[in-house]
Amino acid sequence: MEKFVERYCKCNPEAFSSANTAYVLAYSVIMLNTDAHNPMVKNKMSPDDFIRNNRGIGDGKDMLEEYLKSLFDRISRNEIKMKENDEAPQQKTDVVILRFMIEVCWALMLAAFSVPLNQSDDEVLISLCLEGSVMLF
Structure with missing residues (x-):
């Protein structure tokens, strides 16, 4: 993942001050998406919380602040999803953010799916891991 971020920053030199910033x-965007759209999270993050959480990352x-507020607003309005629910109307997701998130996270997600595949004989769990892996590609 670190190599991808380095490559992303090399190809997009004006996007971030460093690969570490990206x-x-x-990860901050992933956490915001979870916070904003997971019904289990009772105390939702505010725009000020998101901005405060990202202080000094550059x-x-x-x-x-305008950039971070814009990210907060877009992600709060449009959940980043891997697969649309068949019952919900299709929502437009900010393609730029979604693409960046997948490019940054795919290797870690694939690694996470591989652990249960190697350690479990549960057919349901294996099926879910395989389905998740296929969605990455």
Whole structure:
């Protein structure tokens, strides 16, 4: 994943101040998506919380608050999903953010799916891991 982020920053030199910034922001966005759209999370993050959580991630400098607020607003309105629910109307997701998230996280997700595949004989669990792996590609 670190190599991907380095490559992303090399190909998009104006996007972030460093690969570390892109890496940290990607995880922050995943956490925001979970916080905003998981019904188990009772105390939802506010825009100020999101901005505060990302203080100093730009090599010790703060990212533009307007940029972070825009990310917060888009992700809060449009959940990042791997697969649409058949019963829900199809929602437009910010393709740029979704693509970046998948590019940054696919290797870790694939690694996470591989652990139960190697350690379990449960057919349901194996099926779910295989389905998740296929969705990455």
